[in-house]
Amino acid sequence: MSYDNAKRASGTAMKTGIQQTIHAELIAVLVAVTGSVPRVLTLADGSALPAGPLELTHRSLQAGVRAWVERQTHHPLGYIEQLYTFADPTRGATVAGDQAERSISISYLGLTREIASGGDTVSWQDIYRYFPWEDRRSDPTLIERTIRAEMGRWVGTSAERAARVNACFGLDGSPWNEDLALPRYELLYEMGLVREAARDGQSKGGEFIHGAMMQADHRRILATALSRLRAKIKYRAIVYELMPESFSLLELQRCVEALAGQRLHKSNFRRLLASQNLLEETAHYAPGVGRPAKLFRFRAALLAERAIAGTRLPIARP
């Protein structure tokens, strides 16, 4: 961290020998919500996220991701956001003469609407297939019933571990915080309760809790995306990208509930929406089993103001 380094770094390409050669890979987490199911686009029958190398033709990282997704799905990608960059030390770290090799992965979160993607093993998967404990809409006691005993074993008599588990999983007085999806996954990994831990040689064997495994650390990346998304819907109107042109208020509520993994209080949710002035009425109604619901759309001006309003979550209890 010397001045020389800084000068080199901000100049043109560095070609000195100290530095190693690196391969960069882009990973995309594409999310869509259909009805009440939050989905992610996967490859290999749900065991991997779309990924590929950064190519020279890409003007920027974001442009690289966009290019792929649009080539693959023939669908323009709306909102897109960088998630995280990591350099896995265990993979690709081989030295060959003067040149050392290493792989860096840069992940992105994109929001779309679900479309039929014609590929061999390409498919949209329910996100909660990978994190069953994150879906508390129908049964918020899943953790209480299935995971708690296993966690207790790991905690043992350590007060510090107990505090961490309670804070992450909302046990013993702590409130449940939906944003903590990533810390929860990481904690389960550390406890050896997800299959990836055993695969990577971290687990001492024992019970695994439900949840489908993915290649490499793709499931961790997906957890990062879920965390980010849940935090963001509370202060940015990004649901926009996930909804059709017009929709009923209940449909919008179901979409937010799907992402948050929580039931929301109906009238309070509507009051919040009204106070934020995000929507405008259309002249149409959605037919259905009961009284027809008025259809709404997002206000056109919203696109310009993007940076503003927040959608906080009025949580409902059964």
Add this chain to the structure above:
Amino acid sequence: MSYDNAKRASGTAMKTGIQQTIHAELIAVLVAVTGSVPRVLTLADGSALPAGPLELTHRSLQAGVRAWVERQTHHPLGYIEQLYTFADPTRGATVAGDQAERSISISYLGLTREIASGGDTVSWQDIYRYFPWEDRRSDPTLIERTIRAEMGRWVGTSAERAARVNACFGLDGSPWNEDLALPRYELLYEMGLVREAARDGQSKGGEFIHGAMMQADHRRILATALSRLRAKIKYRAIVYELMPESFSLLELQRCVEALAGQRLHKSNFRRLLASQNLLEETAHYAPGVGRPAKLFRFRAALLAERAIAGTRLPIARP
């Protein structure tokens, strides 16, 4: 984005020809708050952030940043968080035979306490030296007075541009949002009102607003750090890392104010602190000019619970 790519990506090192060779650089934004001044560690007399290449000896990206900072400052680094990764298309994008070269920068935010750093041109600089308009503690009307006319010229008759400026800078009815430090800097760049824009050939010439320039896009990275930090103090107790062992409530308030760039309401700030149960009293008092203030420290248990409480900002008006 085919299944083949995904398989390659998640296997061992990729050596096929499609992919280009990449250099990775790590950039650190080290922040400390001393008294009422938020500072950042810089090189080259305040014109660059500490940066250097990713080395093979680094187990992970974070470990790489930690290693440097600790080697340079001889001070253990507490909180550290990844900011953003970007691949500048304009620098280092040269093709040489089969091998193409490109540079990727990965930036990190770290929190410390300020210490004398014995280096030639290494220094701690007031962050608001780079973003004078972000400090609204003494004079919240700076934008109103100095920048507005210039912005008006760029807006012209475009309603969309006007809406964007108003939302970003809290003009014309929109509330000021301190988290938007990055969008604000980006908007000023787009408008050609910061010197970097002229250097990069984006500006059409004209008045520049105050604020010191930095090499490459380091000032943009610093804006990213400020945005992230301001957003985060509202929902995570990270001020912890910036304060000494024990401190008075007013000192803590001054620290938060320095980061937020806003004055806070004294008694409401204290009420918020009390309700969150973050602090505990010590037996000591700080001597000073008036009545001595009781000294507090962060509760030990806080470290374990880290993931919890939020510190919202009760804004004060003069």
Add this chain to the structure above:
DNA sequence: CTCATTTATACTCAATATGAGTATAATGGA
């Protein structure tokens, strides 16, 4: 055709949180 069922929408009300300000307590120094 009537009524139970289902969903939509409108209101109400208590509890809590927030913004803003006043009153009182300890200091050191003129």
Add this chain to the structure above:
DNA sequence: TCCATTATACTCATATTGAGTATAAATGAG
């Protein structure tokens, strides 16, 4: 001793939130 200065403790009106009830507009069974 009194005053300037900072600390700490209360007060109070208003806004926001959580939770729930009442009424409206459809469908379909009988």
